[in-house]
Amino acid sequence: MNTYKIALTGVLTAGAIVIAIIESFIPSIGIPGIKLGLANIVIILTLYELGIVEAIIVDFLRVFLVGLLRGSLFTMGFLMSLTGAIFSLGIMILFYLLIKKFSIIGVSVIGSLLHVIGQILIAMIFLETGYVIYYLPVIALSAIITGVFVGIVASLIIKTGAIRKIREKHNF
Numbered sequence: 001m002n003t004y005k006i007a008l009t010g011v012l013t014a015g016a017i018v019i020a021i022i023e024s025f026i027p028s029i030g031i032p033g034i035k036l037g038l039a040n041i042v043i044i045l046t047l048y049e050l051g052i053v054e055a056i057i058v059d060f061l062r063v064f065l066v067g068l069l070r071g072s073l074f075t076m077g078f079l080m081s082l083t084g085a086i087f088s089l090g091i092m093i094l095f096y097l098l099i100k101k102f103s104i105i106g107v108s109v110i111g112s113l114l115h116v117i118g119q120i121l122i123a124m125i126f127l128e129t130g131y132v133i134y135y136l137p138v139i140a141l142s143a144i145i146t147g148v149f150v151g152i153v154a155s156l157i158i159k160t161g162a163i164r165k166i167r168e169k170h171n172f
Helices: 003-024 039-049 052-069 076-098 104-127 131-160 162-169
Strands: none
Touching (some): 003 039, 003 052, 003 162, 039 052, 039 076, 039 104, 039 162, 131 162
């Protein structure tokens, strides 16, 4: 990884952290736990413009550093975020690599859905009840809507070619 790619990965990580922290102060839209997932715009940009390794770095640094900065490291909320990130990024990488028929929006939606499934699983474990699963249809619907939004924004940013121009200018 050359210096410019490392620097760009750092800038994208910082952007994802700032977006995640700002979003954490936005109240839920009437339903607990529902967020826009705006930091995922950065994750998708990183995946499509820099690659898998960089997307993993940005996503996991975002989760850990936001947890550290918010004082929630290793709490239930942190573990829900981490599990959601693992599920989400894992399926997005799979669809990005193997199922190329999906658009960026499709990849975003499937990532958003797997994110909430991961969160529901952690909630079931922590709360020691299966009843949390009844929350899944509501949160899955919101995940589809926010996944479409995040995918559209990421797609529009990618179409501008901003990150591609930086990559080409610095040969990485």
